[in-house]
Amino acid sequence: MDKREFKPISVDLKKGKTYHWCQCGQSKSQPFCDGSHEGYFCEPLQVTVSEDQTKKLCTCKKTKTPPYCDGTHRNL
Numbered sequence: 801m802d803k804r805e806f807k808p809i810s811v812d813l814k815k816g817k818t819y820h821w822c823q824c825g826q827s828k829s830q831p832f833c834d835g836s837h838e839g840y841f842c843e844p845l846q847v848t849v850s851e852d853q854t855k856k857l858c859t860c861k862k863t864k865t866p867p868y869c870d871g872t873h874r875n876l
């Protein structure tokens with residue numbers, strides 16, 4: 801994927817559920833981990849929220865506020 805094509809993905813996060821946000825960028829199930837990091841020096845970031853909420857999750861993997869988009873993708 802061309803880096804200019806990265807955009808955040810809006811996701812409904814459920815209270816108390818643990819999510820695994822892909823940090824390596826190899827997952828085919830963005831923005832979540834699908835196990836494709838095997839062989840990379842990378843592990844997914846575990847995320848749990850305290851209340852149901854809709855958030856934009858980063859797919860460019862350059863955000864400074866992982867797993868949430870901070871707008872960095874616009875400058876890639």
Ligand code: FES
Binds near residue numbers: 806857863868871874
């Ligand atoms: S997708 Fe927006 S900062 Fe990564």
